[in-house]
Each structure stands twice: as C-alpha cells, then as structure tokens.
Amino acid sequence: LEKTEVGARITWFCSGDNAVAYLDGHAFFDNRNNYPFPALLILDIKLSRRSGFEVLSWLRSRKDGLQRIPVVMLTSSRHSVDVNRAYDLGANSYLTKPDTNEQLTKMLATFDQYWMSYNEHPSLGVS
Amino acid sequence: VKMVESAQPGTILLVEDDTADASLLIRAFKKSGVANPIRHLRDGEEALAYFEGIGELADRGKNPLPILILLDLKLPRMSGLELLQWMRPRRHLRRLPVVILTSERDPTYMEAAYDLGANSYLIKSPKEEDVLGLVELIQKYWIGLNEPAPIVLESRGSSGSLHL
Numbered sequence: 001l002e003k004t005e006v007g008a009r010i011t012w013f014c015s016g017d018n019a020v021a022y023l024d025g026h027a028f029f030d031n032r033n034n035y036p037f038p039a040l041l042i043l044d045i046k047l048s049r050r051s052g053f054e055v056l057s058w059l060r061s062r063k064d065g066l067q068r069i070p071v072v073m074l075t076s077s078r079h080s081v082d083v084n085r086a087y088d089l090g091a092n093s094y095l096t097k098p099d100t101n102e103q104l105t106k107m108l109a110t111f112d113q114y115w116m117s118y119n120e121h122p123s124l125g126v127s
Numbered sequence: 128v129k130m131v132e133s134a135q136p137g138t139i140l141l142v143e144d145d146t147a148d149a150s151l152l153i154r155a156f157k158k159s160g161v162a163n164p165i166r167h168l169r170d171g172e173e174a175l176a177y178f179e180g181i182g183e184l185a186d187r188g189k190n191p192l193p194i195l196i197l198l199d200l201k202l203p204r205m206s207g208l209e210l211l212q213w214m215r216p217r218r219h220l221r222r223l224p225v226v227i228l229t230s231e232r233d234p235t236y237m238e239a240a241y242d243l244g245a246n247s248y249l250i251k252s253p254k255e256e257d258v259l260g261l262v263e264l265i266q267k268y269w270i271g272l273n274e275p276a277p278i279v280l281e282s283r284g285s286s287g288s289l290h291l
Contacts, residue, residue, distance in 0.1 A: 065238075067242070068238060068241040068242060070241070070247070078274065080276070080277045083274055083275075083276050083277070084222065084276050084277070087221070087222035087276050088221065088222065090244065092246045092247060093224070093246060093247075093268075093273050094273060094274040094276075095272055095273065095274060096274055107272060110264070110267050110268055110271070110272060111268075111272070113264060114247075114264055114267075114268040118249055118261065118264060119247050119248060119249060120232075120237055120248040120249065120250060121237075122234070122237045122238050122240075122241045122248070123234045123237070123238060125238070
C-alpha cells in the first residue's frame with residue numbers, strides 16, 4: 001500500500017481481537033482523535049485469535065452506525081465456501097491476493113482509486 | 128428456469144429511469160471496450176420482473192442473471208432502495224454486487240443503501256469524460272478484480288450452485 005502511495009492513513013492489525021478493540025474504542029484506543037473510525041476496513045480471513053469472518057460478523061451486528069463501514073476482504077483463499085461466507089456476512093467486496101508484487105501493486109492502485117477516490121462512504125453516525 | 132452455459136462474459140444490469148443518463152453510460156461502456164453485455168431496465172418493477180423471470184423473461188439464455196448491478200435510487204414505481212431490500216433475502220440474489228449509481232448525495236440515502244446491503248455507492252456525473260472514467264474504473268474493479276460468489280441457481284424446490 002505504501003508503494004502505491006495511497007493517500008489515506010493506514011492502521012494495521014495482525015489480530016482480529018485488536019481490530020475489534022480499535023473499532024469498539026477499548027481502553028487503549030478510546031481517543032477518536034488519535035484513533036479515528038476508518039473509512040474502510042481491509043480484512044484477511046486468517047487472523048490470530050479472531051478470524052476475519054468473526055470481525056466482520058461482529059461489525060455487521062452493530063446497531064450504532066459502525067455496521068456501515070465498507071469491508072473489503074483481501075485473502076489468499078479462492079474457496080467458494082469462503083467467498084460465499086464473506087458475502088453472506090456482508091462483505092462489500094472480495095479480493096484475492098495476487099501471486100507477484102507487481103500484480104499486487106497494480107491491484108492496490110485500482111483499489112485505492114475505487115474506494116478512496118470514487119466510492120462515497122456512509123456517515124457512521126457515531127462519535 | 129433452465130441454466131444455459133456459455134462462454135459469454137456476464138451481463139451488467141443497468142437500472143436507470145433517466146434516458147439521457149442511461150445512454151451516456153451505455154455509450155461509455157461501448158467506448159471503453161467493455162465486452163460484457165449491458166442490459167438496461169427502466170425502473171425497480173422492471174428489474175423485479177427480470178429477476179423473477181416473469182413471462183418472456185423466463186428464458187435465462189436471453190435474460191441471464193447479471194454479474195453486476197448498477198442501480199439508480201430515484202426510480203418510478205419501485206425505488207432502488209426498495210429493490211435492494213427485496214433482493215437481499217433471496218438466495219440467488221443475495222450475493223450479487225450492487226453498485227448504487229446516483230446523483231443523490233443525501234447522507235440518509237447513503238446510510239440506508241449500505242444498511243440494506245449495497246456493495247458500493249457512486250455519484251454519477253453528467254459529463255461524458257467523467258462517465259467514461261467511471262465506467263472504466265467500474266469495469267476494472269468489479270469485473271477485473273472482485274471475486275464474485277459462485278452463481279446460485281434459481282430453484283423450484285431443490286437448489287445448488289455452479290462455478291462459471
């Protein structure tokens with residue numbers, strides 16, 4: 001993502017629990033000036049502790065506006081079971097990681113243009 | 128309803144009541160060399176009849192389920208949001224990517240669209256060069272990059288899925 005010079009600030013989590021803690025505003029992340037709500041969530045399926053599916057289903061079950069955050073799955077799995085499950089849980093899009101860095105850079109450039117420049121993000125209605 | 132297998136690229140459904148906007152989009156798709164056939168429907172009810180395969184529309188060879196839906200919000204008879212709400216509980220339409228394409232910037236509509244299961248929300252432009260860029264990006268992202276769910280056959284009773 002850095003290579004494609006995405007203008008957005010990116011916060012990275014390797015565990016599903018941490019992602020949920022951030023979105024939920026737990027102790028460490030409770031200052032929204034420092035830890036703002038994301039415009040978009042990129043989710044892998046295989047995460048430690050809580051899987052991408054669990055994070056997605058937790059997010060979509062919210063009733064306070066947080067449930068509207070667009071979620072793009074980015075994973076190496078092409079299994080139809082995973083693709084179906086992602087859409088059924090409310091993923092906005094499903095991308096599979098390409099084989100080469102060059103393809104990945106290209107993919108992320110299109111990704112960035114689509115989601116960060118063109119797509120309209122919903123207001124979350126939470127503060 | 129019979130499934131007809133073919134090597135043809137998937138159909139893009141455009142649900143748009145404004146003739147000028149629709150022809151601008153269709154022209155842009157042609158110009159950008161998108162191989163996918165574009166099917167234009169004029170309101171939510173027409174789209175509903177298409178999905179239901181009513182009458183002549185029952186022939187899925189001629190009227191295939193789309194791989195992408197570009198949906199305007201303000202439509203006569205049945206609005207885009209109503210159509211979306213009708214689609215999502217249905218097994219064979221639940222996972223179809225629906226991109227809202229509208230001039231409506233009211234956040235209430237955006238929130239409702241995402242809450243009802245829209246995949247994305249785009250603002251349409253009346254300018255030809257902007258529309259061309261938008262159409263190319265839609266093609267690049269949704270046809271080129273996004274992984275679609277396997278097609279779910281419409282069923283009268285039993286059901287199954289099919290990889291294309």
